[in-house]
Amino acid sequence: MSSQPRRRDIWRGGARRAVASLGTVVPASEPRWPIALQAAITMTVPLLAGVAMGRTDLGLLACMGAFTVPYFSALPRLERLRLRPLAGLVLVACAALGAWLGPHPSIAAVGLVLVTVGTGALVHGYRLGPPGPLFPILVYGVAGHAADAGGSFSTIVAAVGAGCALAVMVSIAPLVRRAHWQVTPRPLRVLLARPQWDRGAKELLARTAIVAVVGTALSLLLVDPERAYWTVAAGVVVIGVVPGRGPAAARGLHRAVGTVAGVGVYIGFSALDPSPIVIAFTLGALQFVTEVAVARHYALATAALTPLALIIVSSAEGRLGSLELAGERVIDTLVGAGLAVATALLHRPAAPDPVGRFAPPHRPR
Numbered sequence: 001m002s003s004q005p006r007r008r009d010i011w012r013g014g015a016r017r018a019v020a021s022l023g024t025v026v027p028a029s030e031p032r033w034p035i036a037l038q039a040a041i042t043m044t045v046p047l048l049a050g051v052a053m054g055r056t057d058l059g060l061l062a063c064m065g066a067f068t069v070p071y072f073s074a075l076p077r078l079e080r081l082r083l084r085p086l087a088g089l090v091l092v093a094c095a096a097l098g099a100w101l102g103p104h105p106s107i108a109a110v111g112l113v114l115v116t117v118g119t120g121a122l123v124h125g126y127r128l129g130p131p132g133p134l135f136p137i138l139v140y141g142v143a144g145h146a147a148d149a150g151g152s153f154s155t156i157v158a159a160v161g162a163g164c165a166l167a168v169m170v171s172i173a174p175l176v177r178r179a180h181w182q183v184t185p186r187p188l189r190v191l192l193a194r195p196q197w198d199r200g201a202k203e204l205l206a207r208t209a210i211v212a213v214v215g216t217a218l219s220l221l222l223v224d225p226e227r228a229y230w231t232v233a234a235g236v237v238v239i240g241v242v243p244g245r246g247p248a249a250a251r252g253l254h255r256a257v258g259t260v261a262g263v264g265v266y267i268g269f270s271a272l273d274p275s276p277i278v279i280a281f282t283l284g285a286l287q288f289v290t291e292v293a294v295a296r297h298y299a300l301a302t303a304a305l306t307p308l309a310l311i312i313v314s315s316a317e318g319r320l321g322s323l324e325l326a327g328e329r330v331i332d333t334l335v336g337a338g339l340a341v342a343t344a345l346l347h348r349p350a351a352p353d354p355v356g357r358f359a360p361p362h363r364p365r
Helices: 007-021 033-052 056-068 077-101 105-125 134-148 153-176 178-182 199-222 225-239 245-270 276-293 298-316 323-346
Strands: none
Touching: 033 056, 033 153, 033 276, 056 077, 056 134, 056 153, 056 276, 056 298, 077 105, 077 134, 077 153, 105 134, 105 199, 105 225, 134 153, 134 225, 134 298, 199 225, 199 323, 225 245, 225 323, 245 298, 245 323, 276 298, 298 323
16 A cells, blocks of 8 residues: 555645644744834835825825835845835836726736746746735736826826935934944845755745736626726735745635735725824734734734725725725635635645745845
């Protein structure tokens, strides 16, 4: 009799581990609150400024600059400062493309695929690590919505650019401490060394491309072209940055559970009929929780990120508290997450890549 485990037992064991992960909080390898605080400030300040100027719409666009902060967060401060402007430029470029193509749904769908695959290639080839292609896709989608609603191209791009610039400035502030200057930063040719296309990176990019194409096509044909970016974003975030079937199954389950919980938070918050100022501080708090929790419990991080994204999108559309919008996002998330988990079958059964996968640039050698 063969001693090899049966396929059914392998799948059952994987499912048990995925469910058990919902009750597991991973110990923090290093404090996340400094990054979380920077992201919260960059999320809150632009919206408060927009409220003060009577342009809450611009504040909502600018607060997406906070999505710049999580990139390269594992690097020393001086190295982070060299690379973070590049992350901001990518977000601004995605905003520009979204604002340009937003009024044209069919062409915007092609742009969504290009943004997803392009940023996926950067993330997986250069081993950039979390948060992966998620935020460029969200910025692209929100900018497209703003343009389709009548926003001008230059205004949208300027607002997102101002938010990204603020994120870089907030990143500079901690450099007043002398300790950060005692680390000699590596040059860009090291930090952005030639992409390493091993089997894991190729599989991750292939899965990203499948989610981009199939997720966009499903939204175009069966749902609503304007919702395609949410489906694709849900898929790429489940794919993550670590190859393997196990991580995909766990992240898919966490994403689904966290999204349902997050929609509940969104509905409860919207029922309070909050003022714009309350919305600004709430978004900052949700961004803080997301960044603190993301490395420890993904479902909890998703439960904070979901209402954050819903509040930004629904407020920009003047639909804060819309149950229809919340229901649509749950469906889009389940479709995207399910598609991403299915693509995990492209990975041959094997242990995930080791922790040191993101070197360089994420871990100095």
